Amino acid sequence: MIFDIDGTLVDTNYLHAIAWRRAFVDCGEDVATARIHRMIGAGSEVLLRELLGDVRTDVKKAWRGHFDELKPEIRPFADAASLLRAVKERGATVVLASSSEQEDVDALLAAIDADDAIAEVTSAGDVSDAKPSPEVFQMAMDKAGLDPASTVAVGDTVWDVEAAARAGLRCVCVLSGGIGQAELDAAGALAVYPDVSTLLRDLDGSPLLGG
Known part of the structure; x- marks a missing residue:
């Protein structure tokens, strides 16, 4: 199994969505949380390509920091x-x-x-x-x-x-x-x-x- x-x-799905939303804002991107949530479960590269059209390393780095902050809520x-x-x-x-x-x-x-x-x-x-x-x-x-x-x-x-x-x-x-x-x-x-x-x-x- x-x-x-x-x-x-x-x-954790909504924690991931919140972390991505904050990361997008940090990097000057306005992406609706609902769109982000629908991509949770796919890999980060798939998510970024779908939502931004590109794998942005700055957004991924920002997500890392925000998700680490949310880990105590897991x-x-x-x-x-x-x-x-x-x-x-x-x-x-x-x-x-x-x-x-x-x-x-x-x-x-x-x-x-x-x-x-x-x-x-x-x-x-x-x-x-x-x-x-x-x-x-x-x-x-x-x-x-x-x-x-x-x-x-x-x-x-x-x-x-x-x-x-x-x-x-x-x-x-x-x-x-x-x-x-x-x-x-x-x-x-x-x-x-x-x-x-x-x-x-x-x-x-x-x-x-x-x-």
Whole structure:
């Protein structure tokens, strides 16, 4: 089982959007927060090209500073750790797939506090392309020795669904990242749940375990 982290297990999507909004303002760019939010989950280069037409290193540097300031506000979603442990207890391998920098992944892992349930984790050092490239999911499978035919991804954005499909994976989604069910369904999500708490309650009957 491969889990996205931001917006799926940890409540960070809006923190990322706020940090990007402040970075754009710092660099003289007026980009609506709603547009920024819709790009969260894609890599920073994809985000910058879509919103500015160019990969601006000054904006990315400003984002780094603002996101670091917001890190103390990082919180896991309710039952995130319990879900990971429940999946492991049922015999599945738990892998977390991120293309964030290692320092950010470390902060996310500390917030989740379920290292005992996690077999492998990916970070920026493992991949050259972020979502919607399938590389992060492919690397997660490689690190854990997983077969795409028997592996399900869990995410919260259209980017997750697209990247999973390109990696040969089915993708279950949660709404906690702020993307609506209609969009996730249209992208090809296998199933959509309100949040990981609901997914935990329905775990045994969910697509994660073949339900």
